[in-house]
Amino acid sequence: MFAEKIYWVTGASSGLGEALAKTLAAEGARLILSGRNEAELRRVAADCGAPGQHLILPFDVTEFDHLPQVTEQAFTWRGQIDGLINNAGISQRSLATETDFSVYQRMINTDLLAPIALTQRVLPHMVKAKCGRIVMITSVAGKAGSPMRTAYSAAKFGLNGYAEALRCEVAMHGINVHTIAPGSIKTNVSVNALTGDGSRRGESDPAIENGMDPLKAAKRMIAAIKREERDIVIARGFELKMTQMRKRSPNKLFDAMAATVARGYAAQMKAGAKS
Numbered sequence: 001m002f003a004e005k006i007y008w009v010t011g012a013s014s015g016l017g018e019a020l021a022k023t024l025a026a027e028g029a030r031l032i033l034s035g036r037n038e039a040e041l042r043r044v045a046a047d048c049g050a051p052g053q054h055l056i057l058p059f060d061v062t063e064f065d066h067l068p069q070v071t072e073q074a075f076t077w078r079g080q081i082d083g084l085i086n087n088a089g090i091s092q093r094s095l096a097t098e099t100d101f102s103v104y105q106r107m108i109n110t111d112l113l114a115p116i117a118l119t120q121r122v123l124p125h126m127v128k129a130k131c132g133r134i135v136m137i138t139s140v141a142g143k144a145g146s147p148m149r150t151a152y153s154a155a156k157f158g159l160n161g162y163a164e165a166l167r168c169e170v171a172m173h174g175i176n177v178h179t180i181a182p183g184s185i186k187t188n189v190s191v192n193a194l195t196g197d198g199s200r201r202g203e204s205d206p207a208i209e210n211g212m213d214p215l216k217a218a219k220r221m222i223a224a225i226k227r228e229e230r231d232i233v234i235a236r237g238f239e240l241k242m243t244q245m246r247k248r249s250p251n252k253l254f255d256a257m258a259a260t261v262a263r264g265y266a267a268q269m270k271a272g273a274k275s
Contacts, residue, residue: 001027001225001226002024002027002028002029002222003028003029004028004030005028005029005030005082005083006029006030006031006032006077006078006080006081006082006083007024007029007030007032007081007082007083007084007085008031008032008034008057008074008081008083008084008085008122009021009024009031009032009033009034009085009087010034010035010061010085010086010087010088010115010118011034011035011061011087011088011089011137012031012033012034012035012087013033013035013036013037013040013041013043013044014035014037014040014187014188015185015187015188015189015214016087016137016182016185016187016214016217016218017035017085017087017088018044018047018214019214019215019217020085020087020218020221020222021033021044021048022044022048022215022218023215023218023219023221023222024222025048025050025054029083030053030054030078031045031048031053031054032054032055032057032074032077032081033045033054033055033056033057034057034058034059034061034070034088035058035088036058036059036060037058038056041056041058042056055077057070057073057074061088061110061114061115061117061118062109062110062113062114064114064117067117067118067121068121071118071121071122075125080125080129081122081125081126081132082132082133083132083133083134083135084118084119084122084132084133084134084135085135085137086114086115086118086119086134086135086136086137087135087137088110088114088115089110089111089114089115089137089155090106090107090110090111090189090192090193090194091149091152091189091190091192091193091194092107092148092149092150092151092152092193092194092195093148093149093190093193093195093201093205093269094148094194094195094196095147095148095196096150098196099150099151099196100196100197100198102198103151103194103196103197103198104150104151104154106194106198107151107152107154107155107194108151108155108158110155111152111155111156111159112154112155112156112158112159112162115136115159116159116162119134119166122134123170126170127170127175130173130174131174132173132174132175132176133175133176133177133178134163134166134170134175134176134177134178135177135178135179135180135225136159136160136162136163136177136178136179136180137180137182138156138160138163138179138180138181139152139153139156139181139182140181140182140183140233140235140239140240140242140243141153141156142155142156142157142159142160142181143157143160143181143233143242143243143246144242144243144245144246144253144257145157145257146242146257147257147260147261147265147266148265148266148269151194156181159179160179160181163177163178163179164179167230176228176230178224178225178229178230178231178232179230179231179232180221180224180232180233180234181231181232181233181234181235181243182217182221182234182235183211183212183233183234183235183236183237183239183240184205184207184208184210184211184212184235184239185208185211185212185213185214185217186208186210186211186213186214187208187211187214188204189208190204190205190208191203191204205269207239212234212236217234220234221234
């Protein structure tokens with residue numbers, strides 16, 4: 001399924017994106033690796049093996065005016081893109097009452113509009129080729145609203161909606177659309193998360209520190225894609241239970257999450273960030 005195929009991975013310089021790149025490379029894929037840190041992208045490319053078989057294409061996913069040029073470079077490299085994995089993104093840790101509107105704007109630009117914009121540039125080529133695979137890395141927080149993540153949940157819920165509607169439209173063109181909702185994975189996602197004023201949090205969460213190994217999570221994701229699963233959840237413990245409760249008993253889930261906030265969840269998160 002992946003051998004000799006061209007896969008474009010955004011946010012590939014670290015964390016889950018890096019793990020997905022390595023997993024795809026092990027499957028024989030040829031990669032286009034994108035992110036803002038060119039040096040780290042080169043490191044990841046070297047770790048993926050097959051020297052000269054991967055393209056380093058650094059760019060900022062929110063620089064929408066630059067996308068036509070970036071997309072042209074990507075397609076010119078090998079003349080095709082078989083798969084696009086929209087992984088780049090940021091998270092948030094702040095109460096809505098303490099969050100500046102600019103944080104919502106930045107989150108929506110990065111986690112919702114950026115993957116949509118890039119997908120819209122790639123889609124016509126896939127439609128013409130009558131094949132392709134689009135993967136959206138969403139979140140458990142995009143399936144069940146999570147406290148201190150109102151902007152993040154809004155963006156990820158929106159991305160799920162776009163992907164589900166898109167899936168219906170492009171199936172007749174031989175294009176597969178997958179959504180993958182990870183739970184906590186041990187990366188720098190919480191360290192790099194935005195606070196209420198838009199600054200970098202600079203501290204990880206216990207849940208993230210005890211989260212899944214990125215490479216193990218990536219392998220589970222690729223295995224699910226191989227099985228042609230469309231709506232994929234890669235989570236465990238309460239995070240997995242959240243997605244199940246959201247379907248079966250949303251009121252019960254809401255009451256449980258509201259009780260968590262009432263017991264001081266926000267204060268605990270803030271204390272952890274300052275420690």
